[in-house]
Amino acid sequence: MSAMFELARPDDPTREASSKLQRGVDELRDSRTQHSASLAIEVDGRFVHYELPPAVLDALLHTAREQAEGHRVRIIAPDATSEMTPNEAAAYLGISRPLLVKLLDAGTIPARNKPGSSHRMISVADLDAYAERKTARQKAGAGALLDARGQ
Structure with a gap:
């Protein structure tokens, strides 16, 4: 299982269904206590009941809201021990795959080869x-630029 999951930009039926889900989760969220909430999901005419902790309910609400507004949704587990393919890693960082490959080739971002393969995992x-180092460099550069301008 990957540490990142992405929902594509929704079509109109998905937006409508997400809007209905958002309203339902909003109502459930408003009526819940500090503890978990019960949610029933119908799949092929059968209902399955789940107890959802508040954090999961909040994630579901946020996902439904963004999909209802027509936005893509990316769910990332930054503490995951899993690895990503170069395509997934490029999407995770918001950069192109060719740039990611250059960073891997230069050793800027470590990667390992799959056993017996040239395919890499990050x-x-x-x-x-890497993202934290990049952000720190950008902040330092912006600070130096402001200092040079005398601000």
């Missing part, structure tokens, strides 16, 4: 570390 922790 850990989520290494991607997060």
Whole structure:
């Protein structure tokens, strides 16, 4: 299982269904206590009941709201120990695959080859570390630019 899951930009029926789900989850969220909430899902005419902790209910509400508004949704588990393919890693960082490959080739982001293969895998922790270093460099550069301007 990947540390990242992405829902595509929704079509009109998905937006409508997401809007209905959002309203239902909003009502459930407003009426719940500090504890879990019960949710029933119908699949092929059969109902399955789940107890949802507040954090999962909040994630469901946020996902439904964004899909209802026509937005893509990306769910990322930054603490996951799983690895990503170069395509997934590029999407995770919001960069092109060719740029990611350059970063891997230069050793800027560590990767491992799958056994007996030239296919590479990148850990989520290494991607997060790269993103943090990049953000720190950008902040330092912006600070230096402001200092140079005398602000």
